Amino acid sequence: MTYDIKDVPREIIIVEGRDDTKRLIETFGPQVKTIETGGSALSRKVQAEIKALAADYEFIILTDPDYQGQRLRNLLSQLVPQAKHAFIEPELARSTQRKASLGVEHATPETIRQALAEVMTPSSQEQMEWIPLHQLVQLGLIGHPQANLRRQLIAKELHLGYVNGKQLQKRLAQYQIRLEQIQAILEKEE
Incomplete structure (x- = not known):
């Protein structure tokens, strides 16, 4: 070969x-x-x-x-x-x-x-911007009956690997993924 x-x-x-x-x-x-x-x-x-x-x-x-x-x-x-x-x-x-x-x-x-x-490059600790948990809750990514399904949709679309609620928040910050990107993915699926 x-x-x-x-x-x-x-x-x-x-x-x-x-x-x-x-x-x-x-x-x-x-x-x-x-x-x-x-x-x-x-x-x-x-x-x-x-x-x-x-x-x-x-x-x-x-x-x-x-x-x-x-x-x-x-x-x-x-x-x-x-x-x-x-x-x-x-x-x-x-x-x-x-x-x-x-x-x-x-x-x-x-x-x-x-x-x-689709390799992801993490940000330094100082550059990380965290999306507040309450916004992830509002989007149904935490504390919602379909939260796991919705998180995995986001993780798959953004190439983040499997994530629970806290891991999602951290990976979004690590890779500088903004709230607007998440909202766009969720809107596309609805």
Whole structure:
């Protein structure tokens, strides 16, 4: 198989394991650079490796769309706050053989390419503008019978990954997404 070198991400992609790296190599070829955390843990050795590379490289965090993947993403975000984020929807990361298995290694190359094409860059803590919770409640994104469904619609449209109410508020601030953008998405769906 031939790969187009211009399609290979320049950043180092932080993934959970060997199978994720294998899937990225299948997608982009052997030129793709990854760091494996060794699962949902983040050892001191891996932390040191990431910190050492942070001066010269940019990172994209691509973890599994599950609780452990989100936990790891949060740890990595603290370690390298400037890292970009790519998200894969849970339904696009399921194993066809084992229904309970969910991960980057199960995503198709097209899904991975799409996730990396829609990478999100977080703002610094000082730049973050928070949408007040009461406005998210008014929009039916929190405390509404359909809140989870509405949040996932917003998250999918904006490529934020799975979010609960508090995570939604934080991710909207991290990626400088404005209230007007959310309102437009919700109006389009009604």
